[in-house]
Amino acid sequence: MASHEVTELLGAWDRGDRPARDRLMRLVQSELRRLARGYLRAERPGHTLQTTALVNEAYIRLVGQNRISWQNRGHFFGIAAQMMRRVLVDHSRRKKSAKRGASATIVSLSQANDAAPESEVDVLALDEALDDLAKLDPRQAKVVELRFFGGLGVEETAASIGVSTATVKREWVTAKAWLFRRLKHI
Amino acid sequence: MSPFPILLRVTPWVPVREVRRVSQEQDRSRTGRWRRIKDLLATALELPPSEREDFLKKLCGDDQEIAAEVVAFIRAHDEAGDFLEGEERE
Numbered sequence: 001m002a003s004h005e006v007t008e009l010l011g012a013w014d015r016g017d018r019p020a021r022d023r024l025m026r027l028v029q030s031e032l033r034r035l036a037r038g039y040l041r042a043e044r045p046g047h048t049l050q051t052t053a054l055v056n057e058a059y060i061r062l063v064g065q066n067r068i069s070w071q072n073r074g075h076f077f078g079i080a081a082q083m084m085r086r087v088l089v090d091h092s093r094r095k096k097s098a099k100r101g102a103s104a105t106i107v108s109l110s111q112a113n114d115a116a117p118e119s120e121v122d123v124l125a126l127d128e129a130l131d132d133l134a135k136l137d138p139r140q141a142k143v144v145e146l147r148f149f150g151g152l153g154v155e156e157t158a159a160s161i162g163v164s165t166a167t168v169k170r171e172w173v174t175a176k177a178w179l180f181r182r183l184k185h186i
Numbered sequence: 187m188s189p190f191p192i193l194l195r196v197t198p199w200v201p202v203r204e205v206r207r208v209s210q211e212q213d214r215s216r217t218g219r220w221r222r223i224k225d226l227l228a229t230a231l232e233l234p235p236s237e238r239e240d241f242l243k244k245l246c247g248d249d250q251e252i253a254a255e256v257v258a259f260i261r262a263h264d265e266a267g268d269f270l271e272g273e274e275r276e
Contacts, residue, residue, distance in 0.1 A: 121270065135213070136220045148270050170228040173263065177227065178220075180269050181262040 003064035010072040021079075028076075029083040031058045036087050051088070052151030055080045074160035081150025085127065088149070092123045122183070129182045133175065139163075143171040144179070219252075226256045231263060 006027060012020035035054050058080055068076070126148075134141035139161065146152045146160055154172070158165045226245060230238045238260060246253035 136217055137224070140224075144270070170224075173231055174224045174227050174259070176266055176270055177259040177263040180266040181259060184262075184265075 003062060003066055006062045006076075007066040007068055007072075010068060010075055013075060014069075014072060024076075025079055025083065027062065028058060028079050029086065031062055032080065032083050032087050035061075036091065051084055051149055055084055055149075055151050070159055074156060077150045077152050077156060078146060078160045081146045081148075081152065085130075085145055085149040088123045089127045096124070125183055126179070129179050132182070133178060140171045140175050143168055144175045147172060223252060223255050223259065226252070227259045227263075230256060230260060 006024065009020045009024045009027070013024060032054060035057055039050075039054065055077065059076065063076060130141050130144060133144070142161055143157055146157045147154075152160065154165050154168050157172075158168045161168075226242065230241055233241055242253045242256055246256070
């Protein structure tokens with residue numbers, strides 16, 4: 001897959017071309033699936049999957065050294081976050097149905113070698129909780145998707161959805177409290 | 187013949203629509219409630235821990251239920267540690 005194609009698709013989407021966006025989503029998803037397969041094959045109990053690393057790798061493979069605008073970069077990571085979430089959820093579902101009673105996939109943004117147990121999350125439970133948060137507050141759920149599944153920083157997240165960094169910080173800190181309470185049943 | 191039987195035939199639809207309207211209103215009020223809690227929570231978290239209680243007492247006033255919710259979320263925030271946190275892309 002030539003990286004200039006992705007750059008062109010991002011530009012086309014920016015000009016309002018919807019099919020370009022659909023094509024981009026398919027490209028990003030298949031790339032993430034391909035990359036994730038490699039990581040997940042080596043999966044062992046307690047293994048943590050680095051979503052940030054995967055998304056970064058997809059970016060390098062699909063966009064490469066091409067110069068793209070800050071806005072298009074935001075678009076790319078927005079799609080990548082959404083697709084990363086889907087890849088992980090599909091994987092967790094398959095694993096759960098293949099091995100009844102097996103523990104769900106654990107992902108962490110932390111580096112695998114020093115991953116703290118506190119940062120580990122059950123993907124299926126998080127996905128479900130995020131859907132509920134989206135019903136309550138769609139923008140806030142989007143912030144979590146971008147930051148957690150896409151590994152976006154505060155500024156990138158702000159640029160991607162067109163709000164201030166202060167807003168992203170407030171949405172993020174309160175979403176974490178909401179999700180923590182929901183997932184830990186406290 | 188009076189139009190009455192026709193009216194009677196359509197009445198079963200009314201409660202259905204009514205139920206849908208009520209559930210939409212509940213959704214809106216749940217959303218509004220979360221927005222309010224979220225604003226209070228975000229502001230409280232920006233304050234030093236010792237000032238949070240006073241802030242909530244002052245702002246929630248008669249709405250103790252909202253205040254209790256915000257306190258529960260503050261506790262969740264304090265316990266969450268690095269939940270969902272990790273390295274960021276540069």
